[in-house]
Amino acid sequence: MKRILYPAFVFVLAAGVGGCSLFGSWGGPRRAAWRSQAESQCLSSGAVVPSDTVRPMDEVDGPGACGADRPFKVSTIGKGPNKVGLNEATAMNCPMVAAADNWFERVVQPAAEAFFGQPVVGVEHMGTYSCRRIAGSRYMSEHSYMNALDVSGFKLADGRTVRVKTGWRSADASEANFLRQVGGSSCDDFTTVLGPASGAAHQDHLHLDLARHSQGRHVCRGGDEPVPEGGRLLSFFKDDSIFPEDKIRTGSIPGGIGEGEDEPMGDPEYPQGD
Numbered sequence: 001m002k003r004i005l006y007p008a009f010v011f012v013l014a015a016g017v018g019g020c021s022l023f024g025s026w027g028g029p030r031r032a033a034w035r036s037q038a039e040s041q042c043l044s045s046g047a048v049v050p051s052d053t054v055r056p057m058d059e060v061d062g063p064g065a066c067g068a069d070r071p072f073k074v075s076t077i078g079k080g081p082n083k084v085g086l087n088e089a090t091a092m093n094c095p096m097v098a099a100a101d102n103w104f105e106r107v108v109q110p111a112a113e114a115f116f117g118q119p120v121v122g123v124e125h126m127g128t129y130s131c132r133r134i135a136g137s138r139y140m141s142e143h144s145y146m147n148a149l150d151v152s153g154f155k156l157a158d159g160r161t162v163r164v165k166t167g168w169r170s171a172d173a174s175e176a177n178f179l180r181q182v183g184g185s186s187c188d189d190f191t192t193v194l195g196p197a198s199g200a201a202h203q204d205h206l207h208l209d210l211a212r213h214s215q216g217r218h219v220c221r222g223g224d225e226p227v228p229e230g231g232r233l234l235s236f237f238k239d240d241s242i243f244p245e246d247k248i249r250t251g252s253i254p255g256g257i258g259e260g261e262d263e264p265m266g267d268p269e270y271p272q273g274d
């Protein structure tokens with residue numbers, strides 16, 4: 001990810017290598033510098049231990065600024081012997097793997113024990129990596145950088161699956177409370193949490209990501225639905241102050257995805273999608 005181009009050298013590379021991924025690295029749009037730094041810090045911290053179910057991948061570079069330096073292909077969530085399977089293996093960057101593992105142990109399993117008296121034995125998701133904009137926005141989604149996870153359901157030990165789509169407003173208070181507890185407590189592990197009450201795009205999943213919002217803020221938005229009896233009011237439902245009317249836009253990506261522009265600075269908006 002060199003910032004300075006040496007035209008002669010690039011020409012030699014382009015002519016000799018024939019436009020392979022190296023060319024994209026040198027001449028294409030760049031991911032924000034903090035992303036590489038966050039990955040490096042995470043990798044050197046030992047927070048993610050490679051295994052058969054957490055396998056290091058090669059760099060994914062592009063299209064455009066999309067990708068990650070040293071992502072993992074992950075088929076489990078959680079730590080050591082306590083990890084459980086995902087419905088499908090998926091790619092995440094190191095900080096997301098670490099955050100998801102912490103979240104599962106700190107938030108999901110205690111909530112499952114509290115509301116169902118049994119552990120979660122599997123997690124269903126709707127994807128992590130997708131090189132695209134936030135729906136209804138000019139900003140790239142954190143999914144573009146393997147820095148996001150859409151969780152749609154939790155399989156319990158007795159075989160039942162609690163799904164966001166059906167459980168959030170379920171007549172079964174234990175399901176609604178469990179999902180609110182999980183959603184509400186997620187904002188300590190992730191910097192963006194969007195749930196069913198945040199808009200039409202999140203009726204069937206919790207969007208969790210590690211975006212860097214200005215001033216270190218966390219965007220936790222589930223809406224202001226009444227919490228079912230017995231449920232706890234958590235930060236998930238409180239912080240709408242970060243969506244001021246006079247929000248200043250500080251960047252954009254005009255044109256098609258990755259057509260020559262670096263990732264913009266500033267907070268993305270989440271009008272509908274993620």
Ligand SMILES: [Zn+2]
Nearest residue numbers: 148150207274
């Ligand atoms: Zn998402």
